[in-house]
Amino acid sequence: MSSVSYCHSLFYATSAAEDLARLLVDSTNDEMARAFFVSSGSEAVEAAVKLARQYHIEKQPSEPHRTNFIARQQSYHGTTLGALAVGGHVARRALYEPLLGEKNSRVSPCYGYRRDSDESEEGYVRRLEAELDAEFQRVGPSNVAAFIAEPVVGAALGCVLPVKGYFKAVRRVCDKYGALLILDEIMCGSGRIGPSPTERFPKPLHAWQDPLIGIVPDIMTVAKGLGGGYMPIAAMLANHKVIDALDHGSGSFAHGQTYQGHPVACRAALEVQKIIQEQDLVSNVRKQGGLLGKLLKERLSKHPAVGDIRGKGLFWGIEFVKDKSTKQPFEPGEAVAMGIHELGMQEPWNISLYPGTGSVDGRCGDHILVAPAYTVTAQEIKYLVDTTARVIEKFFSQHEHCGVVTNGGKTTSKGH
Structure with a gap:
């Protein structure tokens, strides 16, 4: 300057x-x-x-x-x-x-x-x-x-x-x-x-x-x-x-x-x-990104409201659905992505999970983005995944109106 x-x-x-x-x-x-x-x-x-x-x-x-x-x-x-x-x-x-x-x-x-x-x-x-x-x-x-x-x-x-x-x-x-x-x-x-x-x-x-x-x-x-x-x-x-x-x-x-x-x-x-x-940070992105994707899938892939976990490097998305078998999205009024984001911003989680809507047809479809810094460590990745999972589980356990359909065809409000 x-x-x-x-x-x-x-x-x-x-x-x-x-x-x-x-x-x-x-x-x-x-x-x-x-x-x-x-x-x-x-x-x-x-x-x-x-x-x-x-x-x-x-x-x-x-x-x-x-x-x-x-x-x-x-x-x-x-x-x-x-x-x-x-x-x-x-x-x-x-x-x-x-x-x-x-x-x-x-x-x-x-x-x-x-x-x-x-x-x-x-x-x-x-x-x-x-x-x-x-x-x-x-x-x-x-x-x-x-x-x-x-x-x-x-x-x-x-x-x-x-x-x-x-x-x-x-x-x-x-x-x-x-x-x-x-x-x-x-x-x-x-x-x-x-x-x-x-x-x-x-x-x-x-x-x-x-x-x-x-x-x-x-x-x-x-x-x-x-x-x-x-x-x-x-x-x-x-x-x-x-x-x-x-x-x-x-x-x-x-x-x-x-x-x-x-x-x-x-x-x-x-x-x-x-x-x-x-500092060869792109190599760290690849390394920690592999861990991030692996842990997200291990922790959240069986959750009844998680339809898809996708991404590469340090750029991952989680899409939420009302019914995993049909991939039916939530209605916009249920504000799933924004609700998860707002919950994550509160104590004790203090995490920003970037929300997005309209992915299915411009109106319906909820997802969040997880995108940590290029300098992130394995320990921080584990903390990030654990915190993200706990926020998602807490949100769906608190919001019975979402009516998530389990594999057995029954509606549940539980987070697991």
Whole structure:
């Protein structure tokens, strides 16, 4: 801050922004070409949408009619109008529907827990690929600018991992029709899922580098784990294809904000990322994440109200159901997720369990997220799981109106 607290990036460059950009580009094995820094995840998605539009105008041949974006139902990509418009979070869109752009549509999410019980993973992927292809056809393949999705869905679905092969199928459809693929890693990125190393990415940081995702995006966004909360910062990264189009066109990105590339925010994020690298914290995420998932399943998988426990690394979700056999969700009025969160915040538990609703159809569906710090220890993981389990058990033992159905078909209000 004593070196340079602020200067407008339209006129000045700073070593903090340039060093952070180089670190992030290097972390992608140079698959990405440039980074653009803003102050929040919503702003990063706004920038990604704008860049996708500009790419189709400036590439050769130009396609200015590509103005449509396809996302997924029960998705969330930000709270600003552009980001809210491309997303599919029913509750957060509701108040602002009249203000949202109409050139956005959605297809089904990749939600393995709720696929048909007699449907194989391969068949499920084929069905979702066909649905996306049909949506391109409905909109008009030459009208679609991009498809946007979270590699691992965060707040909207509760840490839902994709089925193997899903994103390769998505990539095929986008490439088939010349649309860009935007991956939103605002929640799941920057090491949060502890992506598994491969020969190509021996020290992966981004969710798309995990073999389960297995593809490279055209544009990506990161935020929460980028600066760790020390300063407001987010980033959009674009690959060489997108940047080359601008280089051979106008030579610049037609978008800007006062505090883009803020030097103090960039310097804070740079330090966070250096610590993640130097202390190999992504390896700790993988190690402790494995323990977290194992203990959550051991402690809670038999609970009559716990339908699914899913996640990877230090990013886990617990979905609650009224009937495990049918996967019937609770009604919104029962406020299960929020009730568990509010109970957890009280003495003696003092724990924040991130609540989410509407995961099933935009209205029904309750889940919580469990996402401890990258520096968490095994002892802390055990305490976390025990506390989480006790909160859940206490909630359902206190709320008879929830009427949880046990495996025997009888209704119970007990927590066990």
